[in-house]
Amino acid sequence: MKLKKLFIVLMLLVLILAACSNNNSSSDAAEEEDLDNLTDSGLPIVEEPIELDIFAGKAPATADDWNDVLIWNEYEEMTNINVNWDMVPHEGLSEKRNLALASGDLPDAFHSALIPVPDIFKYGQQGTFIPLNDLIEEHAPNLKSILEEYPEVEKAITFPDGNIYSFPLIYDPEFSALRISEGPWIREDWLEALNMDVPETTDEFYEYLKAVKEGNPSGDESIEEIPFGAQSINGLLTYLKGSFGIGNKGKGHRFIDLDPDGETVRFYPTTENYKEMIEYVHKLYDEGLIEENIFSISPEQFYANAGEGVYGSTYNHSPAELFPGEHRDSFTGGLTLEGPHGDKAFTGISFPSSTTGFVITSQNENPAATARWMDYFYSDEGAELFFMGIEGETFEKTEDGEYEYVEEIRDNPDGLTLDQAVAQYLTWPGGQYPGILMEDYFKGAEGTESSKEAAEKLEPDFIEEVWPSFTYTEEENNTMTSVGADIEKYVTEMTDQFISGQTPLSEWDTYVETLENMGLEQYMEIQQDAYERYLSN
Amino acid sequence: MAKNPARAISMNSRLDRFKKNVLLNWRLYVFLLPAILYFTIFHYIPMYGVQIAFKDFYATEGITGSPWVGFDHFSRFFDSYYFWRLIKNTIILSLYQLILFPLPIIFALMLNELKNGPFKKWSQTLTYAPHFMSVVVIVGMLVAFLDPITGIINHVITSLGGSSISFLTSPEWFRHIFVWSGQWQTLGWGTIIYLAALSGVNPELHEAAKIDGASRIQRILHINIPAILPTIVVLFILNIGSFMAIGFEKVLLMQNNLNAETSDIIQTFVYQTGLLEGQYSFAAAIGLFDSVINLTLLVIVNQIARKTSENSLW
Secondary structure: OHHHHHHHHHHHHHHHHHHHHHHHHHOOOOOOOOHHHEOOOOOOOEOOOEEEEEEEEEOOOOOOOHHHOHHHHHHHHHHOEEEEEEEEEHHHHHHHHHHHHHHOOOOOEEEOOOOOHHHHHHHHHOOOEOOOHHHHHHHOHHHHHHHHHOHHHHHHHEOOOOOEOOEEEEEOOOOHHHHHOOEEEEEHHHHHHHOOOOOOEHHHHHHHHHHHHHHOOOOOOOOOOEOEOOOOOHHHHHHHHHHHOOOOOOOOOOOEEEOOOOOOEEEHHHOHHHHHHHHHHHHHHHOOOEOOOOOOOOHHHHHHHHHOOOEOEEEEOOHHHHOOOHHHHHEEEOOOOEOOOOOOOEOOOOOOEEEEEEEEEOOOOOHHHHHHHHHHHHOHHHHHHHHOOOEOOOEEEOOOOOEEEOHHHHOOOOOOOHHHHHOOOOOOOOOOOOEEEOOOOOOOHHHOHHHHHHHHHHHHHEOOOOOOOOOOOHHHHHHHHHHHHHHHHHHHHHHHHHHHOOOOHHHHHHHHHHHHHOOHHHHHHHHHHHHHHHHHO | OOOOHHHHHHHHHHHHHHHHHHHHOHHHHHHHHHHHHHHHHHHHHHHHHHHHHHEOOOOOOHHHHOOEOOOHHHHHHHHOOOHHHHHHHHHHHHHHHHHOOHHHHHHHHHHHHOOOOHHHHHHHHHHHHHHHOOHHHHHHHHHHHHOOOOOHHHHHHHHOOOOOOOHHHOHHHHHHHHHHHHHHHHHHHHHHHHHHHHHOOOHHHHHHHHHOOOOHHHHHHHHHHHHHHHHHHHHHHHHHHOOOOOOHHHHHHHOOOOOHHHHOOHHHHHHHHHHHOOOHHHHHHHHHHHHHHHHHHHHHHHHHHHHHHOOOOO
16 A cells, blocks of 8 residues: 555656656746847947857867957957857767757857758747847848848748748858868879879869879879878769769759759759769779778878878868878869760859858847847958957958958967967857858958969859758658658768779669659659749748 | 455555564665665656657657657658668677677686786786777777778788778678677676676585596586576676667767668667757657667566576566
8 A cells, every 4th residue: 555655656756847847948938128228220239238148069170168269258348248158069069959959948049050951940930949030120230231132142041931040151152262162172293293284074084093093193102192082972072063964053952953954853863964973983983093991081081191192182171271291282273074975064062151150049038139249240340350350459451451360370470270370369260150251351261362263263164053951841841851861861872882882883773763762752842842932932 | 455454464564574674774775775866866757758759849848748749750760761771780780799798708717717816917907908998999999900001900911912801881891890899898897797706606616526526627617607607697688688779879980871781770870860860759769669679678588587597687
């Protein structure tokens, strides 16, 4: 009897605990914001100082603690808003972010937190992130005017329910080096040694790789040249897609593009073009022209190899900025290759905005002030503050009106690289921030001369239109995360297997058939709907 | 209970005895308290969260407030293209590890035969040491040693006239590398319990056997092994209880697109969908499925052990 009672009491206890832990999530609605505290416009933003708790992703390249960095201390004085930064390193970012979102114990906003687009929509619909349309209309004049100037950006950041949930990162669309970010690079001195020109067709590219392997262009017997090496095989595929007539809507879409008929969305990993490209890459791999362990190489090992100067070509950010060792300056930007059927386009471009910048949560008591706080960075002065810092302290203007970091940053006495030196004062290194990127103010790897030169070479062959990431309704998203995720995983795995020769290309038909059985039709219906919604947005 | 007074009395008297026992040995029960609290707070109470496996979990609604969806998440998992591959890989990998269960026993028996001296101490320390290395370091070492071009193993193979093998990207090698590197790491540590059990063997038995002319092998077979058999059975059952729970961090670190054919297991799948993609309900459903299998296996094996050897967990 008593044991039974004890059991019942225990069960009740468990239930009470369960009920308690549920309470805190029901009182999410923030109190009405005191708008009188806001100034009319400009800086400061509020009369009485307020505090914000912001969750921020910490990229390896950025400062450890943004609470101690010049820019944010300066901006606090300018705005009267004190931000408490909660820094979360990238290694555990998705886990920590998801746990914060699932626990209901939310910060006021997320900054640079790499939130995937479907998640932004999911939590937007659930009410965790608040819609920003009205806030932008009333309290974000700078972003508002940018969106009016570039309606395609507004289209891209608007979700199927008509709401905007995040402050985007916008690239100056003319700044091509940034929109490419990674590109093809060839060893210039080896071209000379081999008496060759920069390859312009896929055949010439093959000839070059072959010559690097056999011709010992380094002139050093102890160096075993690797004709092509990169952190993964994907870069090479991005480079080659345009030469085989696929991927015509940019690198944001790794599986779909626009069918040549101009109307329907095409799933290109089952096309003959894709097969031909895989065949070509398999040939390269099979003949040892691609680094053998490209499928399992770690970034550290890649950069260590790069430092020894063994790579004849790569697909990366500018080697002059990132490679260690003496050969970093020997690379020149590659050209767009013409494929076997005359296709020639460079597809590795991203849409000039991304949705993953800055979201405001439902627990934020000052959404209007937060919007104003963020909006400043879409202005010229804001971009200057964010990327260059403070005149006299971190940058100076040269005679011809260009911006330049001060000597201490450019040529650091302690031997720090530019990014490392900048990170002591500013927080842009590492990327993924919200705001606007303009060529004048941006001095990162993509803003350097070598990157710009390389981008200029590719620019004439840029695809005409780039699609942003599509947004899906909740129901569509359920399919995309189950059937869609399986399909994409299968394609990625099989692509690597075909290239490495682990699965022979004679299995191609089985591969296509498997994809169809996995629900490809359903997947494509959703993509088609999403595309049409994007068109009519 | 009123209908069966005899039973009620026996219940009551048993309870009384229990109370008396507690009063008498209350100090021992205080020692027990932290463990009970730990398991209640961290293992039993959180179980109410398992319900999200049958719900569509919304952070804003909380666990109890989210809508019920029944077995949707389970059927989605069973219908997934990768379902059979995940099950197959998980089971094969687990079985492979299980087959090597006798290794630490054999090693412990061997260590036990050594005289207490520097050699024994050294062998123990050397075999324990890898246990303290973190998984990341172990995988880093594997990557370095097994690299097709710069790795030492492939250097040996090529210098002996073979051609280099890309161990880390071939599905055929994944299981061997995973299991044997795991053995290397845990072998010494795994012997500790057995050595403790062996030290409890009465030396008189050995002396008597020696006088009777038993050889060393015979003494191991007929004295040492029977002496540690209960320990072996209990550890074996406990092992079965975590049959499907493979050390997933190591698998995840060793995984790439080329070996996914054999390295994709339930746990890495849960990690990817649950934590990285934030589909908590789906991940909870798979996790629950996993636990149910483990529990079933545990009960079955325990039952068999009880019937056949009189050694069991309960």
